[in-house]
Amino acid sequence: MTNSIADIESADVFLITGSNTTENHPVLSSTVKRAVTRRGAGLIVVDPRRIKITQYADKWLRQNLGTDVAWINGLMHVIIAENLYAKEYVERRTVGFDEIQKTVEKFTPDYVEQITGIPANELIEAARMYAAAERGCILYCMGITQHTTGTDNVKSLANLAMLCGNLGIEGGGVNPLRGQNNVQGACDMGGLPDVYSGYQKVIDPAAREKMETAWNVSDLPDKPGLKVTQMIPAAHDGNLKALYIIGENPLVSDPDLNHCEKSLKNLEFFVVQDIFLTETAQLADVVLPSACYAEKDGTFTNTERRVQRVRKAVEPPGQAWNDWKIICEIGTRMGYPMSYENSRQIGEEISQVTPSYAGIRYDRIEYDGIHWPCPTVEHPGTPILHREQFTSGKGVFHAIDFIEPAEAADEDYPMYLTTGRLLYQYHTGTMTMKSDGIMEIAPECFVEISPQDAAKYEVKDGALVTIASRRGSIVARIKISRKAVSGTIFIPFHYAQAAANRLTNSALDPISGIPEYKVCAVKLSKAA
Amino acid sequence: MAEQNMIVINGNEFVFEPGETILEIAQRNNIDIPTLCHLKGATATGACRICVVEVEGARSLVASCAAPAAKNMVVRTGSANVIKARRMVLQLLLSSGNHNCAVCGSGGTNWTEFQLHVHQMDNSEELCPVWGDCRLQELAFRYQVTGEKFEATQTPYPIETANPFIVRDFSRCIQCGRCVQACNEIQVNQAIHFGYRGAATKIIAAGDRPYINSDCVFCGECLQVCPVGALVEKEGRYSVRPWENKKVRTTCSYCGVGCQLYLHVKDNTVVKISGVQDVAPNYGSLCVKGRFGYDFIHSPERLASPLIKENGKFREASWEEALDLVAKRFDEIKADHGPDSFGVLTSARVTNEENYIAQKFARAVLKTNNIDHCARL
Ligand code: SF4
Ligand code: FES
Numbered sequence: 067m068t069n070s071i072a073d074i075e076s077a078d079v080f081l082i083t084g085s086n087t088t089e090n091h092p093v094l095s096s097t098v099k100r101a102v103t104r105r106g107a108g109l110i111v112v113d114p115r116r117i118k119i120t121q122y123a124d125k126w127l128r129q130n131l132g133t134d135v136a137w138i139n140g141l142m143h144v145i146i147a148e149n150l151y152a153k154e155y156v157e158r159r160t161v162g163f164d165e166i167q168k169t170v171e172k173f174t175p176d177y178v179e180q181i182t183g184i185p186a187n188e189l190i191e192a193a194r195m196y197a198a199a200e201r202g203c204i205l206y207c208m209g210i211t212q213h214t215t216g217t218d219n220v221k222s223l224a225n226l227a228m229l230c231g232n233l234g235i236e237g238g239g240v241n242p243l244r245g246q247n248n249v250q251g252a253c254d255m256g257g258l259p260d261v262y263s264g265y266q267k268v269i270d271p272a273a274r275e276k277m278e279t280a281w282n283v284s285d286l287p288d289k290p291g292l293k294v295t296q297m298i299p300a301a302h303d304g305n306l307k308a309l310y311i312i313g314e315n316p317l318v319s320d321p322d323l324n325h326c327e328k329s330l331k332n333l334e335f336f337v338v339q340d341i342f343l344t345e346t347a348q349l350a351d352v353v354l355p356s357a358c359y360a361e362k363d364g365t366f367t368n369t370e371r372r373v374q375r376v377r378k379a380v381e382p383p384g385q386a387w388n389d390w391k392i393i394c395e396i397g398t399r400m401g402y403p404m405s406y407e408n409s410r411q412i413g414e415e416i417s418q419v420t421p422s423y424a425g426i427r428y429d430r431i432e433y434d435g436i437h438w439p440c441p442t443v444e445h446p447g448t449p450i451l452h453r454e455q456f457t458s459g460k461g462v463f464h465a466i467d468f469i470e471p472a473e474a475a476d477e478d479y480p481m482y483l484t485t486g487r488l489l490y491q492y493h494t495g496t497m498t499m500k501s502d503g504i505m506e507i508a509p510e511c512f513v514e515i516s517p518q519d520a521a522k523y524e525v526k527d528g529a530l531v532t533i534a535s536r537r538g539s540i541v542a543r544i545k546i547s548r549k550a551v552s553g554t555i556f557i558p559f560h561y562a563q564a565a566a567n568r569l570t571n572s573a574l575d576p577i578s579g580i581p582e583y584k585v586c587a588v589k590l591s592k593a594a
Numbered sequence: 595m596a597e598q599n600m601i602v603i604n605g606n607e608f609v610f611e612p613g614e615t616i617l618e619i620a621q622r623n624n625i626d627i628p629t630l631c632h633l634k635g636a637t638a639t640g641a642c643r644i645c646v647v648e649v650e651g652a653r654s655l656v657a658s659c660a661a662p663a664a665k666n667m668v669v670r671t672g673s674a675n676v677i678k679a680r681r682m683v684l685q686l687l688l689s690s691g692n693h694n695c696a697v698c699g700s701g702g703t704n705w706t707e708f709q710l711h712v713h714q715m716d717n718s719e720e721l722c723p724v725w726g727d728c729r730l731q732e733l734a735f736r737y738q739v740t741g742e743k744f745e746a747t748q749t750p751y752p753i754e755t756a757n758p759f760i761v762r763d764f765s766r767c768i769q770c771g772r773c774v775q776a777c778n779e780i781q782v783n784q785a786i787h788f789g790y791r792g793a794a795t796k797i798i799a800a801g802d803r804p805y806i807n808s809d810c811v812f813c814g815e816c817l818q819v820c821p822v823g824a825l826v827e828k829e830g831r832y833s834v835r836p837w838e839n840k841k842v843r844t845t846c847s848y849c850g851v852g853c854q855l856y857l858h859v860k861d862n863t864v865v866k867i868s869g870v871q872d873v874a875p876n877y878g879s880l881c882v883k884g885r886f887g888y889d890f891i892h893s894p895e896r897l898a899s900p901l902i903k904e905n906g907k908f909r910e911a912s913w914e915e916a917l918d919l920v921a922k923r924f925d926e927i928k929a930d931h932g933p934d935s936f937g938v939l940t941s942a943r944v945t946n947e948e949n950y951i952a953q954k955f956a957r958a959v960l961k962t963n964n965i966d967h968c969a970r971l
Binding site for chain 2 (some may be wrong): 070071072088090091092093094096099100102103104122243244245246247248249250251252253254255256257258259260262263268277281283285286287289290291292293294297300301305306307308309310311312313314315316319320334335337340341342343347350351352353354355356358359360361362363364365366367368369370372373374375376377378379380381383384385386387388389390392393394395396397399400402404409412413415416433434435489490492496497498500501502503504506507
């Protein structure tokens with residue numbers, strides 16, 4: 067996030083899109099709901115489903131799946147046409163306004179309505195509302211990123227925020243909500259194919275040299291590696307021989323699971339390290355038992371870039387070890403000694419080689435976490451990014467045109483499917499499905515469908531149906547809900563028994579490599 | 595210099611900001627005023643009147659949590675009148691419902707009969723489930739009162755156990771309304787309200803339905819703010835006593851909000867989770883996953899030993915054997931196919947330190963940049 071969680075409570079207008087906030091980030095959603103109900107802040111929700119947060123909204127715009135660039139450009143069109151943009155800010159802090167103006171010119175409200183299904187007047191009103199806010203705060207989540215145009219979507223939101231002078235101010239910003247507890251940290255620590263910790267690029271000779279010295283090695287590889295969405299196909303083709311997976315369960319979370327399963331089976335050697343024998347671990351040659359968060363010390367970095375302590379409360383079961391210890395033992399056996407007393411010692415190495423974490427120390431975050439960048443031990447941390455200027459100098463507008471999603475509904479597969487999470491379950495369910503209470507409330511997969519579609523297909527609540535896409539099919543129960551909009555069904559992806567990702571499309575965003583989980587074409591039939 | 599806003603509390607002068615309540619000024623200056631219904635961050639309701647103080651010139655005692663300070667106000671927080679009023683509030687609360695702790699809430703004198711009655715209603719022979727962790731009990735001790743002064747009254751509503759997480763015991767509810775405020779003003783889930791009137795007053799979910807059939811999303815904010823034993827976790831109710839627990843502060847391992855929470859540990863087992871008040875980012879709030887989704891920690895399905903697959907079946911192995919095997923196979927594959935035939939997937943679930951070590955391992959040991967994680971999936 068560019069801003070902090072506490073800070074968003076001071077926004078005047080929220081624009082939430084592609085985030086089922088009350089279910090996926092419940093505690094954060096309360097900040098928004100408080101601002102709306104108690105302080106009268108405005109709320110615009112743009113989402114294909116009538117999710118709970120829409121009940122608190124002034125406006126709910128329902129876009130067709132995969133048409134986000136179009137409505138965002140539409141908002142900018144209106145804001146520029148009606149002269150509502152932050153002229154002084156745009157002049158002083160940004161470049162590229164002319165191009166963006168040209169690009170959004172054709173996105174008139176009527177044209178946008180044709181593409182997105184959002185009524186022209188609704189779009190105009192939403193544009194005026196967002197532009198009128200002194201502090202406009204954008205919140206988004208996977209509903210924006212999990213598209214073939216995910217990167218475009220994110221850049222478009224940044225365009226919109228800059229246009230209205232909402233980047234780098236209190237109560238503003240463009241704020242991605244991280245779905246998993248330590249996604250931010252995994253990225254910050256260099257769990258990515260192209261960067262070391264702190265986003266130091268592997269192609270940068272100076273960065274490489276620095277890490278070689280710090281790690282006392284030579285010949286660090288200089289080409290960016292494969293993304294997860296490239297590793298799986300590489301395994302399929304036989305180019306990737308060995309895979310070492312730590313605490314992930316791609317065999318429920320990956321797109322196009324049938325293909326994924328084949329790929330993993332094709333590996334020469336497959337090691338999985340986890341707390342449970344997950345669907346993925348069952349395919350492994352060796353499974354290594356690790357400790358869970360309650361059994362270890364360390365830090366997590368949350369969605370607002372706040373580095374916070376994790377503390378050991380109980381002993382791990384049996385012989386399970388901390389993940390770092392297992393990795394170090396393998397490294398040492400392979401001839402590179404890796405030995406640390408404890409996680410604190412690793413933390414110190416991190417601050418030595420990672421500029422944005424340089425001032426983070428365990429004793430500084432005993433009580434309150436610190437937001438990176440935190441360059442020195444005296445530095446208080448940075449709750450709001452881009453305050454004076456953007457990291458890279460001026461903010462750049464990226465003129466972006468609309469591209470259709472990779473798969474459209476047609477005669478054979480006439481409905482749209484979108485996927486997501488539930489309040490009561492978490493990711494692939496390895497943790498939440500061990501709770502009797504949670505399983506009592508959210509026991510199994512379902513197909514959320516609008517009352518109209520249910521009538522059309524003559525299916526009753528609770529009926530078993532088969533949902534098929536070009537890639538596979540699953541059977542699940544019908545759940546008739548007013549959250550759904552006709553023509554589009556929703557399936558939560560948590561459940562391995564009826565894994566929504568047997569259906570989803572693995573078409574990728576060319577830059578981020580994120581698959582298009584949020585749109586694919588399916589057909590529905592009564593289960594035999 | 596502009597004249598400062600001054601107030602006198604117990605003979606000492608204090609500066610205050612316009613809009614501050616007497617309670618806030620007192621708390622800021624470490625003057626203790628007891629509260630029950632007051633909930634930080636929510637609108638003051640003045641419902642319980644335990645926080646009353648004497649204000650010079652006022653006709654009656656003033657609820658300090660709801661009264662804004664005024665210039666040159668003279669306040670006494672512990673005068674005889676104040677103490678008398680507080681004792682009365684407590685006596686009334688203790689005489690209604692099933693406060694079967696050692697302060698003996700029964701009206702009349704027959705403790706045994708009262709205890710048997712509670713036993714029957716709550717299906718337990720023990721004293722109140724929150725014994726030792728109850729604000730009412732604490733204040734009863736402090737002001738040395740019992741419920742015997744007034745005639746005992748009973749609640750007409752049975753205990754609700756129809757959901758997997760929270761037991762609602764209306765017989766122990768003092769109707770302070772904190773749960774209602776927490777639900778409506780803090781979490782804004784708008785699931786519970788005050789229902790009925792007078793002696794029949796009850797905290798209800800819409801239509802007086804059980805939580806499980808209501809808009810309740812089981813965030814448990816109500817349970818966390820309940821000062822008495824009316825809302826208690828179902829798991830561990832009666833079996834886990836507060837003094838048996840060690841509390842360890844940590845960060846939630848579910849979503850990216852990173853709520854700060856306490857793991858309550860008894861016998862090397864997490865038996866309860868509560869939110870940490872007064873710190874960012876959650877200020878005590880949690881959601882259903884963070885508060886109740888901890889069974890997995892001690893699940894019998896947890897992996898407890900390294901496993902090696904032989905002829906399509908897993909068998910348990912020692913660390914030595916498993917690690918030797920992994921290292922040997924990695925070495926062989928590296929020699930045969932080169933570093934880029936490896937892939938490492940690290941995890942958004944493990945710590946920063948572990949992610950750092952994982953990428954260091956991929957780069958410095960395997961010599962590949964084929965490292966990623968699945969978080970975008
Ligand atoms: S308690 Fe809920 S909202 Fe808070 S971090 Fe955990 S999962 Fe997220
Ligand atoms: S705490 Fe002030 S009236 Fe209850």
